[in-house]
Amino acid sequence: MYSEKVMDHFQNPRNVGEIENASGIGTVGNAKCGDIMRIYLDIDDDGIIRDCKFKTFGCGAAVATSSMATELVKGKSIEEAMKVTNKAVMEALDGLPPVKVHCSLLAEEAIHAALWDYAKKHGIEIEGLEEPKADIHEGEEDEEEY
Amino acid sequence: MEQPIYLDNAATTKTAPEVVEAMLPYFTEHYGNPSSIYSIGSAAKEAVTQAREKIAATLGARTNEIYFTGGGSEADNWALVATAEAYAAKGKHIITSKIEHHAVLHTCKYLEKRGYEVTYVDVDENGILKLEDLKRAIRPDTILISVMFANNEIGTVQPVREIGVIAREHGILFHTDAVQAYAHLPIDVEDMKIDMLSASGHKFNGPKGIGFLYIRTGIKIRSFLHGGQQERGRRAGTENVPGIVGIGRAAELAFSKLQENGAKEKMLRDHLIKRIGEEVPYCRLNGDAKRRLANNVNYSFRFIEGESLLIMLDMKGICASSGSACTSGSLDPSHVLLAIGLPHETAHGSLRLTVSAANTMEEMDRVVDAVKEIVGRLREMSPLYEDFIKKQK
Numbered sequence: 001m002y003s004e005k006v007m008d009h010f011q012n013p014r015n016v017g018e019i020e021n022a023s024g025i026g027t028v029g030n031a032k033c034g035d036i037m038r039i040y041l042d043i044d045d046d047g048i049i050r051d052c053k054f055k056t057f058g059c060g061a062a063v064a065t066s067s068m069a070t071e072l073v074k075g076k077s078i079e080e081a082m083k084v085t086n087k088a089v090m091e092a093l094d095g096l097p098p099v100k101v102h103c104s105l106l107a108e109e110a111i112h113a114a115l116w117d118y119a120k121k122h123g124i125e126i127e128g129l130e131e132p133k134a135d136i137h138e139g140e141e142d143e144e145e146y
Numbered sequence: 147m148e149q150p151i152y153l154d155n156a157a158t159t160k161t162a163p164e165v166v167e168a169m170l171p172y173f174t175e176h177y178g179n180p181s182s183i184y185s186i187g188s189a190a191k192e193a194v195t196q197a198r199e200k201i202a203a204t205l206g207a208r209t210n211e212i213y214f215t216g217g218g219s220e221a222d223n224w225a226l227v228a229t230a231e232a233y234a235a236k237g238k239h240i241i242t243s244k245i246e247h248h249a250v251l252h253t254c255k256y257l258e259k260r261g262y263e264v265t266y267v268d269v270d271e272n273g274i275l276k277l278e279d280l281k282r283a284i285r286p287d288t289i290l291i292s293v294m295f296a297n298n299e300i301g302t303v304q305p306v307r308e309i310g311v312i313a314r315e316h317g318i319l320f321h322t323d324a325v326q327a328y329a330h331l332p333i334d335v336e337d338m339k340i341d342m343l344s345a346s347g348h349k350f351n352g353p354k355g356i357g358f359l360y361i362r363t364g365i366k367i368r369s370f371l372h373g374g375q376q377e378r379g380r381r382a383g384t385e386n387v388p389g390i391v392g393i394g395r396a397a398e399l400a401f402s403k404l405q406e407n408g409a410k411e412k413m414l415r416d417h418l419i420k421r422i423g424e425e426v427p428y429c430r431l432n433g434d435a436k437r438r439l440a441n442n443v444n445y446s447f448r449f450i451e452g453e454s455l456l457i458m459l460d461m462k463g464i465c466a467s468s469g470s471a472c473t474s475g476s477l478d479p480s481h482v483l484l485a486i487g488l489p490h491e492t493a494h495g496s497l498r499l500t501v502s503a504a505n506t507m508e509e510m511d512r513v514v515d516a517v518k519e520i521v522g523r524l525r526e527m528s529p530l531y532e533d534f535i536k537k538q539k
């Protein structure tokens with residue numbers, strides 16, 4: 001069901017953990033739907049993401065997308081990090097099964113939430129960044145046919 | 147790699163070699179149509195009759211009360227839809243439980259869209275039907291009570307006889323989905339006042355895609371599949387002869403070792419329950435500790451998600467299942483775990499291990515060690531666990 005890359009990032013997740021006194025922390029998702037992602041960013045004075053760590057409660061795809069997202073933003077500038085979309089995360093993982101696409105959205109959202117937290121703390125504005133939704137599953141409805 | 151440890155016997159079981167052996171001649175030699183008059187046809191017909199007799203005997207039923215179907219789901223669909231249609235003049239109300247298999251629940255939803263009313267009776271925190279609620283739900287227009295014999299996720303065995311008595315007293319038909327219980331527990335349709343019962347071959351070392359519906363004589367439900375006169379005109383279509391021979395042989399084998407297998411499974415189950423309960427912190431045993439299928443273990447582990455756990459177990463060669471949303475393909479975790487009152491996040495972290503008599507104690511120990519290690523690893527990764535630990539300080 002999962003690509004080799006997804007399995008690799010699930011089995012050997014990169015950058016698991018916490019950052020003390022992080023520049024920005026973002027937590028998205030909810031336990032009700034079965035996935036929560038938290039991203040920690042360490043951003044230096046030049047606006048470069050020096051370090052990035054994550055913690056995730058969720059399925060294999062949720063862990064793998066978090067892991068890949070941290071890899072993609074580490075060492076990047078804020079502007080570059082803003083370009084790490086869910087599509088970019090999915091492509092880097094050689095794709096996700098359709099039912100797991102929401103995990104990659106969650107990863108993008110988690111990065112944005114951490115950047116939002118950083119921007120708020122520093123009183124700056126990041127172009128293109130909007131306040132994260134509290135729950136990315138809002139508005140999604142299961143459709144069942146009988 | 148070491149042999150995989152198969153602990154998903156509630157999903158399906160290994161077809162017994164004796165069953166395969168019994169089936170083979172009905173592909174190669176006795177391939178005739180049971181409805182034909184020449185001898186290779188009549189050999190097939192005879193085999194179907196024998197299988198029907200064997201199965202009827204295991205339930206205390208009559209031979210002509212057993213109708214072969216294409217599995218448990220078909221038997222459930224048939225029992226509900228056909229009863230609803232046949233008894234619509236009496237009423238359009240059906241009672242069931244909140245923890246039925248989807249084969250029953252989705253059929254109820256289907257009927258609701260067609261003008262029937264369904265009451266979904268609650269279960270207690272161990273998954274046992276609340277009999278008082280059941281009695282209160284009965285109305286003059288109630289035509290059917292359908293409650294499963296034993297639950298496929300948490301293994302809880304229902305007070306079937308009590309339910310049967312209540313239904314009979316009120317002149318209401320009683321159907322039970324016994325897919326997880328048949329050939330695992332003794333069942334007597336007379337004593338338990340069961341009017342209809344569904345079972346499925348692949349849950350007791352028989353083949354997949356074959357099951358049966360027991361229908362008590364005198365119940366007027368009609369054909370579900372229209373066509374030829376097979377199954378006394380109630381289920382058309384040339385019989386799945388090898389499947390029927392297989393389910394008959396599987397029933398015979400299972401009943402010859404019912405006590406023995408049950409005792410072995412119970413020993414394995416109790417070992418798993420005890421060790422996991424003692425060695426993995428923040429866990430909860432789901433389902434009733436005593437009124438429980440001998441093969442079922444279901445634990446919830448807080449702060450972790452079931453699919454991750456399953457993948458990691460799979461990497462260690464352990465086959466298990468979970469009630470997490472990710473494994474059900476929707477956003478909601480198992481309706482059974484929610485019905486017994488589990489919060490969503492705890493329901494997502496559930497693990498079902500269903501043993502068979504072919505498993506060993508050594509395998510159980512390997513599984514517990516693996517579960518301990520993996521749960522620990524996933525918790526280290528979990529923001530929920532991080533928050534919990536910080537709050538504790």
Ligand SMILES: Cc1ncc(COP(=O)(O)O)c(C=O)c1O
Binds near residue numbers: 220
């Ligand atoms: C309780 C219960 N009912 C019905 C079914 C469906 O049976 P089958 O797979 O034979 O259609 C199952 C098996 O998944 C089950 O566990």
